[in-house]
Amino acid sequence: MRLLLSIFFIITTPLALFLVSILFGGITSVNLKSTILESGIYQKAEFLVEDPNIARILSPDYLQKKSEKAIDDSALWLTGKSDNAPVISFKDVKEEFLSANPELLEAITELPSDSVEQVPGSSGLEGENPEEMLNSLVKNDFEFSLKDSLASVKFTRSFISVLLPVQLIIMALCLFGLVVLSHSISSKLRWIGITLLLSSLFGWVIFFTFEVIIGFVLNLVVLNSNEVIADIYPIIKDSLELLVSKNKEFQILTSITLGIIGVVCTALSFMLKSNTNHKATPKIKKKTT
DSSP states (O other), rough: OOOHHHHHHHHHHHHHHHHHHHTTSSSOOHHHHHHHHHHTTTHHHHOOOHHHHHHHSSSSHHHHHHHHHHHHHHHHHHHSSSSSSSSSGGGGGGGHHHOOOHHHHHHHHHHHHHHHHHHHOSSSOOOHHHHHHHHHHHHHTTTOHEEEHHHHHHHHHHHHHHHHHHHHHHHHHHHHHHHHHHOOOHHHHHHHHHHHHHHHHHHHHHHHHHHHHHHHHHHHHOOOHOOOHHHHHHHHHHHHHHHHHHHHHHHHHHHHHHHHHHHHHHHHHHHHHHHHTTTTTOOOOOOOO
């Protein structure tokens, strides 16, 4: 039983560190905005629009402003600090946009009145090329919700926020079980010490494996990329590398802490055992007749 408890603690420690990296130090809104800006994607987006009037309205500075607001709103919604799902709205340039492109206004006029309003929960953008996406945006009154796109992310984050404390409690119970199931003090210290030592070492095995997997995934993206993926690849790469870097920081801190405690406990266990073995056996005096 003690062996099972020890193995469970050793295996789940790297998982706990990975969950901590996601919740407390992985990809943040500040880091994401900085990464997107450095990628130059706002300037590249300007060249995707053939119409010079539209390109003038959707300038890099304007796209950056809208994107960063959407990122901030998404972060608040994902973390539960806001109940309002993030929405990207271009209504502030609606009149200017339609005056420069009257054919789009005619397309809206030809639609049934109920189709101009955005369907609740709809993303508001449909189609694969810029023209189709533009028409879809116009039909949805120049705004689209990110709720559906980020629903799975929000669910995953909420699940992790519940899973992490439960896992930490179970890990603490594993250590408590090792103490309870061990009879002598030296045995208790030895089991705790060895478990913590192996856990600190096993964490590095998982970390380097995770690093290799991330590198493989990035290479796979490069080999199977198209023009769009090539533009957002720097963002994906920097975000994943940031996550790995934060996980490494947590791993170093955890390994040092567990390693020191493990060495102390193990050393004390052998010292206590040695002292017990060297205790002199009391001599029984023989009765003289």
